[in-house]
Amino acid sequence: MSPNSTLWQTILQDLEKLYNEETYNELFLPVTSTFKDQNGLLTMVVANEFLKNRINKLYIAKINELATKYSSTPVRLKFVSQEEVIEEPVADRKLTIDYRQGNLNSTYTFDSFVVGKSNMFAFRMAMKVADHPGAVANPFYIFGDVGLGKTHLMQAIGNYILDNDVEKRILYVKADNFIEDFVSLLSRNKNKTEEFNAKYKDIDVILVDDIQIMANASKTQMEFFKLFDYLYLNNKQIVITSDKPASQLTNIMPRLTTRFEAGLSVDIQIPELEHRISILKRKTATLDANLEVSEDILTFIASQFAANIREMEGALIRLISYAQTFNLEITMNVVEEALGAVLKTKKKTNDLNENNYDKIQSIVADYFQVSLPDLIGKKRHAKFTLPRHIAMYLIKLKYNIPYKTIGSLFNDRDHSTVLSACEKVERDMRMDSNLKFAVDSIVKK
Numbered sequence: 001m002s003p004n005s006t007l008w009q010t011i012l013q014d015l016e017k018l019y020n021e022e023t024y025n026e027l028f029l030p031v032t033s034t035f036k037d038q039n040g041l042l043t044m045v046v047a048n049e050f051l052k053n054r055i056n057k058l059y060i061a062k063i064n065e066l067a068t069k070y071s072s073t074p075v076r077l078k079f080v081s082q083e084e085v086i087e088e089p090v091a092d093r094k095l096t097i098d099y100r101q102g103n104l105n106s107t108y109t110f111d112s113f114v115v116g117k118s119n120m121f122a123f124r125m126a127m128k129v130a131d132h133p134g135a136v137a138n139p140f141y142i143f144g145d146v147g148l149g150k151t152h153l154m155q156a157i158g159n160y161i162l163d164n165d166v167e168k169r170i171l172y173v174k175a176d177n178f179i180e181d182f183v184s185l186l187s188r189n190k191n192k193t194e195e196f197n198a199k200y201k202d203i204d205v206i207l208v209d210d211i212q213i214m215a216n217a218s219k220t221q222m223e224f225f226k227l228f229d230y231l232y233l234n235n236k237q238i239v240i241t242s243d244k245p246a247s248q249l250t251n252i253m254p255r256l257t258t259r260f261e262a263g264l265s266v267d268i269q270i271p272e273l274e275h276r277i278s279i280l281k282r283k284t285a286t287l288d289a290n291l292e293v294s295e296d297i298l299t300f301i302a303s304q305f306a307a308n309i310r311e312m313e314g315a316l317i318r319l320i321s322y323a324q325t326f327n328l329e330i331t332m333n334v335v336e337e338a339l340g341a342v343l344k345t346k347k348k349t350n351d352l353n354e355n356n357y358d359k360i361q362s363i364v365a366d367y368f369q370v371s372l373p374d375l376i377g378k379k380r381h382a383k384f385t386l387p388r389h390i391a392m393y394l395i396k397l398k399y400n401i402p403y404k405t406i407g408s409l410f411n412d413r414d415h416s417t418v419l420s421a422c423e424k425v426e427r428d429m430r431m432d433s434n435l436k437f438a439v440d441s442i443v444k445k
Protein backbone atom coordinates (compact mmCIF):
# COMPACT_ATOMS: atom_id res chain seq x y z
CA MET A 1 0.00 0.00 0.00
CA SER A 2 1.48 3.35 -0.93
CA PRO A 3 1.16 6.61 1.03
CA ASN A 4 -1.27 7.59 -1.69
CA SER A 5 -3.66 4.89 -0.51
CA THR A 6 -7.23 6.08 -0.51
CA LEU A 7 -7.67 5.34 3.19
CA TRP A 8 -4.67 7.39 4.26
CA GLN A 9 -5.61 10.20 1.89
CA THR A 10 -9.11 10.29 3.38
CA ILE A 11 -7.73 10.30 6.90
CA LEU A 12 -5.32 13.09 5.90
CA GLN A 13 -8.23 15.27 4.79
CA ASP A 14 -9.75 15.01 8.26
CA LEU A 15 -6.43 15.53 10.01
CA GLU A 16 -5.91 18.71 8.03
CA LYS A 17 -9.22 20.05 9.34
CA LEU A 18 -8.62 18.88 12.91
CA TYR A 19 -5.08 20.13 13.54
CA ASN A 20 -3.15 23.28 12.75
CA GLU A 21 -1.09 23.65 9.61
CA GLU A 22 2.24 23.28 11.38
CA THR A 23 1.31 19.97 13.00
CA TYR A 24 -0.21 18.69 9.79
CA ASN A 25 2.83 19.59 7.67
CA GLU A 26 5.35 18.36 10.19
CA LEU A 27 3.76 15.11 11.30
CA PHE A 28 1.26 13.76 8.86
CA LEU A 29 2.29 14.87 5.40
CA PRO A 30 5.80 13.37 5.39
CA VAL A 31 4.73 9.76 5.94
CA THR A 32 7.10 8.01 3.58
CA SER A 33 5.55 4.64 2.92
CA THR A 34 2.91 2.30 4.18
CA PHE A 35 2.24 -1.39 3.93
CA LYS A 36 -0.49 -3.64 5.20
CA ASP A 37 -0.13 -7.18 6.56
CA GLN A 38 -2.69 -9.95 6.44
CA ASN A 39 -4.03 -9.02 9.88
CA GLY A 40 -5.14 -5.60 8.69
CA LEU A 41 -2.25 -3.86 10.43
CA LEU A 42 -1.28 -0.85 8.38
CA THR A 43 2.27 0.27 9.10
CA MET A 44 3.10 3.91 8.49
CA VAL A 45 6.74 4.85 8.29
CA VAL A 46 7.89 8.25 9.51
CA ALA A 47 11.34 9.79 9.32
CA ASN A 48 12.54 9.41 12.90
CA GLU A 49 11.80 8.29 16.48
CA PHE A 50 10.81 11.81 17.55
CA LEU A 51 8.00 12.05 15.01
CA LYS A 52 6.92 8.50 15.74
CA ASN A 53 6.69 9.16 19.48
CA ARG A 54 4.74 12.38 19.01
CA ILE A 55 2.19 10.70 16.78
CA ASN A 56 1.91 7.64 19.03
CA LYS A 57 1.48 9.73 22.16
CA LEU A 58 -0.87 12.42 20.95
CA TYR A 59 -2.63 11.50 17.74
CA ILE A 60 -2.80 7.74 17.29
CA ALA A 61 -6.20 7.31 18.99
CA LYS A 62 -7.78 9.88 16.67
CA ILE A 63 -6.08 8.37 13.61
CA ASN A 64 -7.31 4.88 14.44
CA GLU A 65 -10.78 6.22 15.11
CA LEU A 66 -10.78 7.76 11.61
CA ALA A 67 -9.36 4.56 10.11
CA THR A 68 -12.23 2.57 11.61
CA LYS A 69 -14.70 5.14 10.37
CA TYR A 70 -13.47 5.08 6.78
CA SER A 71 -12.41 1.46 6.30
CA SER A 72 -14.88 -1.23 5.39
CA THR A 73 -12.55 -3.92 6.80
CA PRO A 74 -10.93 -4.00 10.26
CA VAL A 75 -7.75 -1.98 10.20
CA ARG A 76 -5.29 -0.45 12.66
CA LEU A 77 -2.51 1.96 11.96
CA LYS A 78 0.89 1.66 13.54
CA PHE A 79 3.62 4.28 13.14
CA VAL A 80 7.24 3.18 13.07
CA SER A 81 10.43 5.07 12.39
CA GLN A 82 12.63 4.59 9.34
CA GLU A 83 15.37 2.98 11.49
CA GLU A 84 12.99 0.36 12.83
CA VAL A 85 11.97 -0.72 9.38
CA ILE A 86 15.58 -1.27 8.46
CA GLU A 87 16.48 -2.99 11.73
CA GLU A 88 13.57 -5.31 12.25
CA PRO A 89 10.65 -6.35 10.12
CA VAL A 90 7.29 -5.39 11.54
CA ALA A 91 6.01 -8.11 13.81
CA ASP A 92 3.12 -10.21 12.69
CA ARG A 93 1.16 -11.49 15.64
CA LYS A 94 -1.98 -12.98 14.32
CA LEU A 95 -4.26 -12.58 17.28
CA THR A 96 -3.88 -8.86 17.89
CA ILE A 97 -6.38 -7.60 15.37
CA ASP A 98 -8.87 -10.25 16.36
CA TYR A 99 -8.68 -9.07 19.92
CA ARG A 100 -9.41 -5.48 18.96
CA GLN A 101 -11.93 -6.26 16.32
CA GLY A 102 -14.03 -8.62 18.38
CA ASN A 103 -13.95 -6.68 21.55
CA LEU A 104 -13.10 -3.04 21.72
CA ASN A 105 -15.19 -0.22 20.35
CA SER A 106 -12.58 2.11 18.87
CA THR A 107 -14.67 5.22 19.56
CA TYR A 108 -14.45 4.63 23.32
CA THR A 109 -11.23 6.55 23.87
CA PHE A 110 -9.96 8.93 26.55
CA ASP A 111 -10.17 11.62 23.95
CA SER A 112 -13.91 11.19 23.44
CA PHE A 113 -14.63 10.90 27.17
CA VAL A 114 -15.83 14.25 28.52
CA VAL A 115 -14.42 14.90 31.95
CA GLY A 116 -16.21 16.73 34.77
CA LYS A 117 -16.47 16.62 38.55
CA SER A 118 -18.50 13.40 38.51
CA ASN A 119 -15.84 11.33 36.74
CA MET A 120 -12.58 13.26 37.18
CA PHE A 121 -10.93 10.91 39.65
CA ALA A 122 -12.01 7.81 37.75
CA PHE A 123 -10.68 9.34 34.53
CA ARG A 124 -7.31 10.36 35.98
CA MET A 125 -6.73 6.97 37.56
CA ALA A 126 -7.80 5.20 34.37
CA MET A 127 -5.15 7.21 32.47
CA LYS A 128 -2.54 6.14 35.00
CA VAL A 129 -3.57 2.51 34.73
CA ALA A 130 -3.37 2.73 30.94
CA ASP A 131 0.08 4.30 31.12
CA HIS A 132 1.43 1.60 33.43
CA PRO A 133 -0.70 -1.53 33.05
CA GLY A 134 -0.35 -3.96 35.93
CA ALA A 135 1.69 -1.52 38.01
CA VAL A 136 -0.54 1.23 39.40
CA ALA A 137 -3.82 -0.28 40.48
CA ASN A 138 -4.63 -3.95 40.12
CA PRO A 139 -7.45 -4.72 39.90
CA PHE A 140 -8.88 -1.39 38.83
CA TYR A 141 -12.55 -1.44 39.83
CA ILE A 142 -14.98 1.10 38.34
CA PHE A 143 -18.51 1.31 39.69
CA GLY A 144 -21.56 3.51 39.16
CA ASP A 145 -25.16 3.55 37.99
CA VAL A 146 -26.39 2.39 34.60
CA GLY A 147 -25.30 4.32 31.52
CA LEU A 148 -22.80 6.66 33.15
CA GLY A 149 -19.70 5.73 31.15
CA LYS A 150 -18.10 2.75 32.93
CA THR A 151 -17.75 0.68 29.77
CA HIS A 152 -16.50 3.70 27.84
CA LEU A 153 -13.77 4.40 30.40
CA MET A 154 -12.80 0.75 30.70
CA GLN A 155 -12.49 0.36 26.94
CA ALA A 156 -10.57 3.64 26.72
CA ILE A 157 -7.91 1.94 28.86
CA GLY A 158 -7.81 -0.98 26.42
CA ASN A 159 -7.74 1.22 23.33
CA TYR A 160 -4.99 3.41 24.75
CA ILE A 161 -2.78 0.44 25.62
CA LEU A 162 -3.38 -1.07 22.20
CA ASP A 163 -2.76 2.21 20.41
CA ASN A 164 0.61 2.44 22.10
CA ASP A 165 1.58 -1.17 21.62
CA VAL A 166 -0.32 -2.89 18.90
CA GLU A 167 0.94 -6.29 20.01
CA LYS A 168 -0.72 -6.18 23.41
CA ARG A 169 -3.51 -8.67 23.84
CA ILE A 170 -6.49 -6.92 25.30
CA LEU A 171 -9.60 -8.87 26.07
CA TYR A 172 -12.87 -7.13 26.79
CA VAL A 173 -15.54 -9.48 28.06
CA LYS A 174 -18.97 -8.92 29.47
CA ALA A 175 -19.45 -11.04 32.56
CA ASP A 176 -22.43 -12.81 30.95
CA ASN A 177 -20.32 -13.83 27.93
CA PHE A 178 -17.73 -15.21 30.28
CA ILE A 179 -20.39 -17.36 31.91
CA GLU A 180 -21.79 -18.49 28.54
CA ASP A 181 -18.35 -19.39 27.33
CA PHE A 182 -17.63 -21.45 30.38
CA VAL A 183 -20.99 -23.22 30.41
CA SER A 184 -20.86 -24.07 26.70
CA LEU A 185 -17.37 -25.50 27.06
CA LEU A 186 -18.38 -27.65 30.00
CA SER A 187 -21.41 -28.94 28.13
CA ARG A 188 -19.12 -30.07 25.30
CA ASN A 189 -16.50 -31.67 27.49
CA LYS A 190 -16.61 -31.72 31.25
CA ASN A 191 -12.87 -32.13 31.67
CA LYS A 192 -11.81 -29.41 29.38
CA THR A 193 -11.52 -26.44 31.67
CA GLU A 194 -7.85 -26.21 30.64
CA GLU A 195 -8.98 -25.17 27.16
CA PHE A 196 -11.04 -22.44 28.74
CA ASN A 197 -8.15 -21.36 30.91
CA ALA A 198 -5.74 -21.30 27.98
CA LYS A 199 -8.01 -19.00 26.01
CA TYR A 200 -8.27 -16.49 28.81
CA LYS A 201 -4.73 -16.81 30.12
CA ASP A 202 -3.13 -15.84 26.84
CA ILE A 203 -3.77 -12.15 27.37
CA ASP A 204 -2.06 -9.05 28.73
CA VAL A 205 -5.06 -7.04 29.90
CA ILE A 206 -8.52 -8.27 30.80
CA LEU A 207 -11.52 -5.95 30.99
CA VAL A 208 -14.52 -7.57 32.67
CA ASP A 209 -17.72 -5.56 32.32
CA ASP A 210 -20.69 -5.75 34.71
CA ILE A 211 -19.22 -8.26 37.16
CA GLN A 212 -22.46 -8.19 39.21
CA ILE A 213 -23.97 -10.44 36.53
CA MET A 214 -21.76 -13.25 37.80
CA ALA A 215 -23.84 -13.40 41.00
CA ASN A 216 -25.00 -16.96 41.72
CA ALA A 217 -22.91 -18.47 38.89
CA SER A 218 -20.67 -20.17 41.41
CA LYS A 219 -18.79 -22.51 39.05
CA THR A 220 -17.96 -19.65 36.73
CA GLN A 221 -16.91 -17.55 39.70
CA MET A 222 -14.54 -20.32 40.74
CA GLU A 223 -13.02 -20.40 37.27
CA PHE A 224 -12.79 -16.63 37.19
CA PHE A 225 -11.14 -16.68 40.58
CA LYS A 226 -8.38 -19.02 39.30
CA LEU A 227 -7.90 -16.86 36.24
CA PHE A 228 -7.84 -13.70 38.35
CA ASP A 229 -5.09 -15.06 40.57
CA TYR A 230 -3.06 -16.25 37.60
CA LEU A 231 -3.26 -12.90 35.83
CA TYR A 232 -2.67 -10.95 39.02
CA LEU A 233 0.42 -12.94 39.94
CA ASN A 234 1.76 -12.37 36.44
CA ASN A 235 1.23 -8.60 36.73
CA LYS A 236 -1.41 -8.54 34.01
CA GLN A 237 -3.82 -5.65 34.32
CA ILE A 238 -7.35 -6.51 35.43
CA VAL A 239 -10.13 -3.93 35.06
CA ILE A 240 -13.61 -4.61 36.37
CA THR A 241 -16.83 -2.63 36.23
CA SER A 242 -19.90 -3.04 38.36
CA ASP A 243 -23.09 -1.25 39.31
CA LYS A 244 -22.06 -1.22 42.98
CA PRO A 245 -18.98 -1.12 45.24
CA ALA A 246 -17.25 -4.48 45.66
CA SER A 247 -18.27 -4.62 49.32
CA GLN A 248 -21.94 -4.54 48.31
CA LEU A 249 -21.86 -7.25 45.66
CA THR A 250 -24.24 -10.00 46.62
CA ASN A 251 -23.85 -13.68 45.80
CA ILE A 252 -20.29 -13.21 44.61
CA MET A 253 -17.82 -15.26 46.62
CA PRO A 254 -15.95 -13.27 49.28
CA ARG A 255 -12.59 -14.48 48.01
CA LEU A 256 -13.36 -12.53 44.83
CA THR A 257 -14.89 -9.44 46.41
CA THR A 258 -12.02 -9.08 48.88
CA ARG A 259 -9.58 -9.23 45.97
CA PHE A 260 -11.54 -6.52 44.17
CA GLU A 261 -11.41 -4.38 47.28
CA ALA A 262 -7.67 -4.84 47.56
CA GLY A 263 -7.13 -2.94 44.29
CA LEU A 264 -8.27 0.59 43.52
CA SER A 265 -11.99 1.41 43.35
CA VAL A 266 -13.29 4.53 41.66
CA ASP A 267 -16.87 5.58 41.11
CA ILE A 268 -18.65 7.55 38.42
CA GLN A 269 -21.50 9.78 39.56
CA ILE A 270 -24.33 11.47 37.70
CA PRO A 271 -22.77 14.40 35.79
CA GLU A 272 -23.93 17.93 36.54
CA LEU A 273 -26.00 19.82 33.99
CA GLU A 274 -23.08 21.73 32.41
CA HIS A 275 -21.14 18.49 32.11
CA ARG A 276 -24.08 16.76 30.45
CA ILE A 277 -24.38 19.65 28.00
CA SER A 278 -20.67 19.28 27.15
CA ILE A 279 -21.20 15.58 26.50
CA LEU A 280 -24.07 16.43 24.15
CA LYS A 281 -21.94 19.03 22.35
CA ARG A 282 -19.15 16.50 21.85
CA LYS A 283 -21.64 13.95 20.60
CA THR A 284 -23.21 16.46 18.18
CA ALA A 285 -19.76 17.20 16.76
CA THR A 286 -18.95 13.53 16.21
CA LEU A 287 -22.29 12.88 14.52
CA ASP A 288 -21.09 15.01 11.62
CA ALA A 289 -24.69 16.02 11.14
CA ASN A 290 -24.17 19.47 9.68
CA LEU A 291 -27.09 20.64 11.76
CA GLU A 292 -27.12 23.41 14.31
CA VAL A 293 -28.46 22.38 17.73
CA SER A 294 -28.86 25.47 19.90
CA GLU A 295 -27.61 25.78 23.45
CA ASP A 296 -31.21 26.05 24.69
CA ILE A 297 -32.16 22.78 23.09
CA LEU A 298 -29.09 21.00 24.37
CA THR A 299 -29.92 22.37 27.84
CA PHE A 300 -33.43 21.07 27.51
CA ILE A 301 -32.30 17.57 26.53
CA ALA A 302 -29.65 17.53 29.24
CA SER A 303 -32.21 18.56 31.84
CA GLN A 304 -34.63 15.83 30.79
CA PHE A 305 -32.11 13.00 30.85
CA ALA A 306 -30.17 13.58 34.02
CA ALA A 307 -29.51 10.09 35.22
CA ASN A 308 -28.41 8.11 32.18
CA ILE A 309 -26.02 9.34 29.48
CA ARG A 310 -26.96 6.50 27.15
CA GLU A 311 -30.60 7.63 27.16
CA MET A 312 -29.55 11.25 26.74
CA GLU A 313 -27.38 10.40 23.73
CA GLY A 314 -30.19 8.28 22.32
CA ALA A 315 -32.54 11.27 22.50
CA LEU A 316 -30.02 13.49 20.70
CA ILE A 317 -29.47 10.95 17.94
CA ARG A 318 -33.21 10.51 17.52
CA LEU A 319 -33.71 14.26 17.28
CA ILE A 320 -30.95 14.73 14.73
CA SER A 321 -32.10 11.78 12.61
CA TYR A 322 -35.65 13.12 12.69
CA ALA A 323 -34.56 16.59 11.61
CA GLN A 324 -32.36 15.16 8.85
CA THR A 325 -35.06 12.84 7.54
CA PHE A 326 -37.61 15.63 7.23
CA ASN A 327 -35.06 18.29 6.40
CA LEU A 328 -36.03 20.48 9.34
CA GLU A 329 -34.25 23.12 11.33
CA ILE A 330 -34.09 22.03 14.98
CA THR A 331 -36.55 24.14 16.95
CA MET A 332 -38.37 23.43 20.20
CA ASN A 333 -41.39 22.27 18.18
CA VAL A 334 -39.25 19.80 16.29
CA VAL A 335 -37.85 18.58 19.63
CA GLU A 336 -41.37 17.94 20.82
CA GLU A 337 -42.30 16.12 17.61
CA ALA A 338 -39.16 13.99 17.63
CA LEU A 339 -38.95 13.24 21.32
CA GLY A 340 -42.57 13.53 22.40
CA ALA A 341 -43.11 9.79 22.69
CA VAL A 342 -39.81 9.20 24.49
CA LEU A 343 -40.50 12.01 26.92
CA LYS A 344 -44.00 10.73 27.58
CA THR A 345 -42.74 7.26 28.45
CA LYS A 346 -40.07 8.79 30.58
CA LYS A 347 -42.64 10.98 32.30
CA LYS A 348 -44.73 7.90 33.10
CA THR A 349 -41.72 6.22 34.65
CA ASN A 350 -40.94 9.39 36.54
CA ASP A 351 -44.49 9.58 37.82
CA LEU A 352 -43.89 6.25 39.47
CA ASN A 353 -40.82 7.60 41.17
CA GLU A 354 -41.14 9.44 44.38
CA ASN A 355 -38.65 12.18 43.57
CA ASN A 356 -40.38 13.89 40.75
CA TYR A 357 -38.59 17.18 40.47
CA ASP A 358 -39.03 17.72 36.74
CA LYS A 359 -42.78 17.25 37.12
CA ILE A 360 -42.85 20.33 39.35
CA GLN A 361 -40.72 22.20 36.84
CA SER A 362 -43.08 21.26 33.99
CA ILE A 363 -46.24 22.20 35.93
CA VAL A 364 -44.81 25.58 36.89
CA ALA A 365 -43.58 26.20 33.32
CA ASP A 366 -47.05 25.34 31.98
CA TYR A 367 -48.80 27.53 34.54
CA PHE A 368 -46.71 30.58 33.65
CA GLN A 369 -46.60 29.73 29.93
CA VAL A 370 -42.83 29.70 29.69
CA SER A 371 -40.74 26.98 28.10
CA LEU A 372 -38.86 24.49 30.25
CA PRO A 373 -35.43 25.61 28.98
CA ASP A 374 -36.33 29.19 29.96
CA LEU A 375 -37.52 28.08 33.38
CA ILE A 376 -34.27 26.22 34.02
CA GLY A 377 -32.01 28.52 32.03
CA LYS A 378 -30.17 31.75 32.64
CA LYS A 379 -32.52 34.46 31.38
CA ARG A 380 -33.05 37.12 34.02
CA HIS A 381 -36.33 38.69 32.86
CA ALA A 382 -38.99 38.71 35.61
CA LYS A 383 -41.21 36.67 33.27
CA PHE A 384 -38.76 33.78 33.87
CA THR A 385 -37.30 34.48 37.29
CA LEU A 386 -40.62 34.44 39.17
CA PRO A 387 -41.67 30.97 37.92
CA ARG A 388 -38.10 29.76 38.43
CA HIS A 389 -38.14 30.88 42.07
CA ILE A 390 -41.54 29.33 42.64
CA ALA A 391 -40.38 26.02 41.16
CA MET A 392 -37.35 26.04 43.46
CA TYR A 393 -39.54 26.87 46.44
CA LEU A 394 -42.01 24.07 45.65
CA ILE A 395 -39.28 21.47 45.21
CA LYS A 396 -37.83 22.48 48.56
CA LEU A 397 -41.27 22.40 50.16
CA LYS A 398 -42.17 18.99 48.80
CA TYR A 399 -38.88 17.11 48.98
CA ASN A 400 -36.81 19.11 51.43
CA ILE A 401 -33.62 18.25 49.54
CA PRO A 402 -30.47 20.36 49.96
CA TYR A 403 -30.43 23.78 48.27
CA LYS A 404 -27.33 22.73 46.36
CA THR A 405 -29.18 19.74 44.86
CA ILE A 406 -32.06 22.00 43.84
CA GLY A 407 -29.47 24.32 42.26
CA SER A 408 -28.19 21.42 40.15
CA LEU A 409 -31.69 21.06 38.66
CA PHE A 410 -31.59 24.71 37.59
CA ASN A 411 -28.48 25.08 35.49
CA ASP A 412 -26.12 24.46 38.40
CA ARG A 413 -27.08 27.47 40.45
CA ASP A 414 -25.37 27.64 43.79
CA HIS A 415 -26.72 27.01 47.25
CA SER A 416 -27.14 30.70 48.20
CA THR A 417 -29.08 31.60 45.02
CA VAL A 418 -31.63 28.87 45.71
CA LEU A 419 -31.83 29.72 49.39
CA SER A 420 -32.60 33.38 48.73
CA ALA A 421 -35.12 32.47 45.98
CA CYS A 422 -37.02 30.21 48.40
CA GLU A 423 -36.96 32.79 51.18
CA LYS A 424 -38.17 35.49 48.81
CA VAL A 425 -41.15 33.41 47.59
CA GLU A 426 -42.09 32.59 51.17
CA ARG A 427 -41.83 36.26 52.23
CA ASP A 428 -43.65 37.65 49.18
CA MET A 429 -46.52 35.18 49.54
CA ARG A 430 -47.39 36.68 52.91
CA MET A 431 -47.89 40.10 51.33
CA ASP A 432 -49.02 39.29 47.81
CA SER A 433 -52.31 37.43 47.63
CA ASN A 434 -52.01 36.92 43.85
CA LEU A 435 -48.75 35.17 44.33
CA LYS A 436 -50.20 33.07 47.13
CA PHE A 437 -53.11 32.11 44.90
CA ALA A 438 -50.77 31.14 42.06
CA VAL A 439 -48.62 28.97 44.30
CA ASP A 440 -51.65 27.30 45.88
CA SER A 441 -53.13 26.56 42.45
CA ILE A 442 -49.91 24.97 41.29
CA VAL A 443 -49.72 22.85 44.44
CA LYS A 444 -53.20 21.48 43.69
CA LYS A 445 -52.17 20.31 40.17
Ligand SMILES: Nc1ncnc2c1ncn2[C@@H]1O[C@H](COP(=O)(O)OP(=O)(O)OP(=O)(O)O)[C@@H](O)[C@H]1O
Pocket residue numbers: 112113114115119144145146147148149150151152153210243279309310313
Ligand atom coordinates in the same frame (compact mmCIF):
# COMPACT_ATOMS: atom_id res chain seq x y z
N1 LIG B 1 -18.13 11.30 30.19
C1 LIG B 1 -18.59 10.86 29.01
N2 LIG B 1 -18.17 11.43 27.88
C2 LIG B 1 -18.63 11.02 26.67
N3 LIG B 1 -19.52 10.02 26.51
C3 LIG B 1 -19.97 9.41 27.62
C4 LIG B 1 -19.53 9.78 28.93
N4 LIG B 1 -20.15 9.02 29.83
C5 LIG B 1 -20.94 8.18 29.13
N5 LIG B 1 -20.83 8.40 27.82
C6 LIG B 1 -21.53 7.70 26.73
O1 LIG B 1 -22.75 7.19 27.25
C7 LIG B 1 -23.05 5.93 26.72
C8 LIG B 1 -23.24 4.93 27.85
O2 LIG B 1 -21.98 4.72 28.49
P1 LIG B 1 -21.47 3.28 28.97
O3 LIG B 1 -22.02 2.20 28.10
O4 LIG B 1 -20.00 3.36 29.13
O5 LIG B 1 -22.20 3.20 30.38
P2 LIG B 1 -22.10 2.09 31.51
O6 LIG B 1 -21.89 2.84 32.78
O7 LIG B 1 -21.09 1.06 31.15
O8 LIG B 1 -23.54 1.47 31.47
P3 LIG B 1 -24.05 0.01 31.95
O9 LIG B 1 -24.11 0.06 33.43
O10 LIG B 1 -25.40 -0.10 31.32
O11 LIG B 1 -23.09 -1.01 31.43
C9 LIG B 1 -21.89 5.57 25.79
O12 LIG B 1 -22.25 5.88 24.47
C10 LIG B 1 -20.77 6.48 26.25
O13 LIG B 1 -19.89 6.80 25.20
